[in-house]
Amino acid sequence: MEYLLKYLLLFCLFFSSLLAQSELSLKTIKFSGELKPNIKKRVSIKTIESLGIKSFEVLDPYTKIKTKYSGVNLKTFANFFANENTKSISFNALDGYSVNITKKEWEKFHILLATRINGELVGYDKKGPLRIVYPKYKKANENFAKNLPKWIWMIKSIEFK
Numbered sequence: 001m002e003y004l005l006k007y008l009l010l011f012c013l014f015f016s017s018l019l020a021q022s023e024l025s026l027k028t029i030k031f032s033g034e035l036k037p038n039i040k041k042r043v044s045i046k047t048i049e050s051l052g053i054k055s056f057e058v059l060d061p062y063t064k065i066k067t068k069y070s071g072v073n074l075k076t077f078a079n080f081f082a083n084e085n086t087k088s089i090s091f092n093a094l095d096g097y098s099v100n101i102t103k104k105e106w107e108k109f110h111i112l113l114a115t116r117i118n119g120e121l122v123g124y125d126k127k128g129p130l131r132i133v134y135p136k137y138k139k140a141n142e143n144f145a146k147n148l149p150k151w152i153w154m155i156k157s158i159e160f161k
């Protein structure tokens with residue numbers, strides 16, 4: 001009997017985390033500005049991931065912990081959503097923080113619009129649901145030091161300019 005209860009509990013835990021993940025994948029980001037025709041004004045994490053997700057092991061510059069970030073290359077993202085007038089994309093976070101990234105930058109640097117940390121979708125409490133990471137980050141490179149403030153997290157809206 002005890003044995004059965006243990007398995008039932010494990011099953012419940014597994015199922016509830018599955019539910020939480022599917023809920024997070026339905027979270028939407030507000031889009032505005034120079035968008036391609038027929039793009040919705042709210043786009044889910046699931047739709048963003050459908051553009052093709054790649055993973056990178058990054059030594060996180062703040063926590064100093066090796067972290068696996070997965071997401072969509074910003075160039076791929078821009079090619080899909082932005083129209084030909086777009087010269088930059090502005091990311092706005094829940095805490096009012098915002099960064100603007102130019103076309104020149106996403107063509108020059110490898111910039112990742114990350115949806116997953118260590119394989120899991122994350123909520124605002126863990127700096128999700130969407131954040132920017134420079135996966136080829138190296139501390140010694142001055143370009144990367146300059147780009148550190150652009151590692152914006154808790155993104156809630158994106159404006160194409």
Ligand SMILES: Nc1nc2c(c(=O)[nH]1)N[C@H]1C(S)=C(S)[C@@H](COP(=O)(O)O)O[C@H]1N2
Binds near residue numbers: 062094153
């Ligand atoms: N949403 C959000 N993202 C943010 C910030 C912030 O305040 N809010 N701070 C930025 C800055 S200025 C830097 S240098 C890095 C690291 O911030 P921290 O050192 O305060 O953790 O995250 C960036 N991402």
Ligand SMILES: [Mo]
Binds near residue numbers: 148149
């Ligand atoms: Mo900063």
